[in-house]
Amino acid sequence: MRFRIIGGRRFHNISNSEYFIPNDDEEADRLIRYHDAIKDIWGGLFHSPVEEKLRQGARVIDFGCGAGAWILDMAKQYPNSMFVGIDISPIFPTEFPLNVEFIEYNVLDGLPYEDASFDFIHQKFMAGAFTEAQWEEKVIPEMTRLTRPNGWVEMLESDNFISDGNATNRISKALQNFFTSKGMNCRIGEEIPCLLENTNAFSEIKNKKKTIILGKKGGKSGEETLKFCTAGLSSCRIFLSANMNIMPEHYDALVETFSIEAEKTTSCYNQYRICGHKKI
Numbered sequence: 001m002r003f004r005i006i007g008g009r010r011f012h013n014i015s016n017s018e019y020f021i022p023n024d025d026e027e028a029d030r031l032i033r034y035h036d037a038i039k040d041i042w043g044g045l046f047h048s049p050v051e052e053k054l055r056q057g058a059r060v061i062d063f064g065c066g067a068g069a070w071i072l073d074m075a076k077q078y079p080n081s082m083f084v085g086i087d088i089s090p091i092f093p094t095e096f097p098l099n100v101e102f103i104e105y106n107v108l109d110g111l112p113y114e115d116a117s118f119d120f121i122h123q124k125f126m127a128g129a130f131t132e133a134q135w136e137e138k139v140i141p142e143m144t145r146l147t148r149p150n151g152w153v154e155m156l157e158s159d160n161f162i163s164d165g166n167a168t169n170r171i172s173k174a175l176q177n178f179f180t181s182k183g184m185n186c187r188i189g190e191e192i193p194c195l196l197e198n199t200n201a202f203s204e205i206k207n208k209k210k211t212i213i214l215g216k217k218g219g220k221s222g223e224e225t226l227k228f229c230t231a232g233l234s235s236c237r238i239f240l241s242a243n244m245n246i247m248p249e250h251y252d253a254l255v256e257t258f259s260i261e262a263e264k265t266t267s268c269y270n271q272y273r274i275c276g277h278k279k280i
Helices: 025-042 051-056 069-077 132-146 166-181 188-198 216-235 237-244 248-264
Strands: 003-006 009-012 059-063 082-087 100-104 118-124 147-158 202-213 268-278
Touching: 025 069, 025 202, 025 216, 025 268, 051 118, 059 069, 059 132, 069 082, 069 100, 118 132, 132 147, 132 188, 147 188, 166 237, 166 248, 188 202, 188 268, 202 216, 216 237, 216 248, 237 248
Parallel strands: 059 082, 059 118, 082 100, 118 147
Antiparallel strands: 003 009, 147 268, 202 268
16 A cells, blocks of 8 residues: 555555655656756756765755665766655666665654764755645754765755746646645745754755756757646646646646746746855
8 A cells, every 4th residue: 555546546555645646657757757857957966065975975865765766876976876756656766787786765753874974965946845834843854864964955946936827826826726735835945044054964055946947948848848847737726726726627628728828938947055064
């Protein structure tokens, strides 16, 4: 009973996780395809000043690694470092380098590593995985515990859609309502710096924001982002259509209109890259 099949898609079956995106092969492909777009948007795989340490040899962990695209890219570029990917869903690649390890584990249960085990902790797009209380009481404390003095944590998060389009605004409102109903915050990227500050364990906390234009107006990365978002919205049709009190087929039409609107109006959303330096 590790999984649930809902609407023909496979989901996790873990009671203390609110994550509502599928964990099947289709979702793995979606995450892998978007990986290169993220690199283009941000000009690289990370922003923390850990380049030299990675070349020398560091221990790195990726919370919520998904299909492992970031881990594999990093492992190839930094063969002297060791990389661990953690996720509740086993959609990991079956072949990977010797300096990579993938583990099926729930961060909320506490990870099986000693204090100060990692030089660099990475995490992205987990706003829909944790409640606000879990961020404050579980996720940030676990990152703090596992980061070595002089190490770094880095998180990448997105907020809700901004648009003049009616369909996009309906979806944006539905996402906001759904997140609120689950105790989650779809704008957690703006709050993470304060959560890091409150630990009194981090310095040099930085939060860089980029506005991502969806569709052709945003260039190649905008087109890829629109595909990523459209597929993501389609994958959670059962939950969001129920939250909106509409039939799933009506929700499908709304998502199709969302994609069309992005090319006719200026639809966008913000991404936040947060870095924190563990005090010595």
